[in-house]
Amino acid sequence: MKKTSVLLTCMVITGLLSITGETTMEPVTTDSDQIFINGDVYTMNQGMPWAEAVAVKDGVVVAVGSNSEIAEYIGDATTVNDLQGRMLLPAFHDAHAHPIWSGIDQLKCPVFGSPSIEAIQNEVKKCLDSHLTKSTGWVVGAGYNLGLFPAGNAHKSLLDAVSSEIPIYLDGEDxxxxxxxxxxxxxxxxxxxxxxxxxxxxxxDPISGEPTGTLREPAAISLIKAIIPGNDLELFDDGLLFAQNLAHSFGITSIIAASVGDQHLAAYKRLAEKGGLNLRMITSIEYGNTGFTLGPGGFEEVFANRQQYQHPRINVDSIKIFIDGVLEGQTAALLEPYLNTGSMGELNINPAELNQAVTRFDQQGIQVHMHAIGDRGVRAGLDAFETALSVNGPTDNRHHISHLQLISEADIPRFSELAVIANFQPVWGYPELYITEINLPEV
Structure with a gap:
């Protein structure tokens, strides 16, 4: 028996405590790899919501109970973790994340959380002498707050003030x-x-017609990214490791990667084959031509070859459809016009094509993961799921729509009726600058 003390304020075990029924004990047939004792264990079992100890074998919880009950699972090779009264609870699942993108963003020139334009400029100045800038000749970063700029329109002159000789490009935090x-x-x-x-x-610029420096959506952004030396592929592995470590620090052990292409899938598989992928991944392959992740082969090629990336920790049977854009760029599709321009945004995909695609994937047992922010985008997504239901009948594919920043009241009951999961992100409930200064005045 090996004994350790756990000094964390919160301990997390993957897949912990999905135990149902009145009893939590199984007959002891083998020694456990690990046990956790002297804890406040939150079990998610309504019959016994709290316990003292847990036994784990081969990554699976085999017993939950009191210290004395779990002591029966101790063998010569069992590691005993003393929680010292601290809480142990189930690990978290992030239902919408972009792990590789997020990790890469942190490895370049991150300006996340900068509270002012001057603060962003200062962060970019620090990056002028970075190894990455010296190797590529560019400053490339991410995370600026659109709410710091009128209508979210960041002007090129503000980056020119940092350098007019070195090309600079930043992704917005949206x-x-x-x-x-x-x-x-x-x-x-x-x-x-x-x-x-x-x-x-x-x-x-409405007067001169000159580009201001702000680009909206991948189709425009790619005009810049296509010429930046040092493709992100070189950073994929490091970005994934950064994101995995960050996820674990928050107790997250499984993630839906919300938009992937073949390069992302290859990075996950490389890490998995090395034994280093410690996340369970559902990878949603990007559908269509929105330009977020797919290479020249396009969706059908990646989708047809997806099984080569399958792994016990990588599920490849999910696809991602970007129905619309975002409110701050007025690219989210609305049922009524934006207040200050009269635009209604646009759908990224024709409704007839969307209906056909969702019906196809639903029939194949593929989970459909949609991005929809505007109420017209949400309605188009629900209409597509309704079409699939009418053709295929009920399935258990657990389709979901992410973001849902605006929803028509008439469409709210349809989520339950169509068995579609409403995959909200609470970030839009926080009174951030780009919510209060851009989104709310526009809609």
């Missing part, structure tokens, strides 16, 4: 906006004459 300085725009060939790409917006 993941749907980008900010470039004049040098980056020049290298990308973005001028007053450059038209908006399909499903993208190049913000321009």
């Amino acid at each position: 993941g749907h906006s980008g900010w470039a300085n004049s040098k980056a725009l020049e290298l990308a060939g973005i001028t007053a004459d450059t038209p908006n790409p399909e499903l993208g917006i190049i913000e321009k």
